[in-house]
Amino acid sequence: MSTGTREQYERLGAELRDQPPESFGKLEPQQLAALADALERQRESRAAGLNEAAEEALKLVPALARGPVRRILFR
DSSP states (O other), rough: OHHHHHHHHHHHHHHTOOOOOOOGGGHHHHHHHHHHHHHHHHHHHHHHHHHHHHOOOOOOOSSHHHHHHHHHOOO
16 A cells, blocks of 8 residues: 555544544555545534534523523533
8 A cells, every 4th residue: 555545544433433444545546545535524514513503592592591501501
């Protein structure tokens, strides 16, 4: 496995938070990078959606209590 492939393989492993299958080591560095980029974008999108949903849920809390509730829930 070349250095570029190894780096992208490790980056993909970091995005997966687990060891990628060995067969992924046969992919080109650009393919591994594309997979890692897609996972990163998906994770960021999901996190943004969760933050938006949490902010919408806070609208159900009385205005005076929102600040303290936000600090308790989102330290």
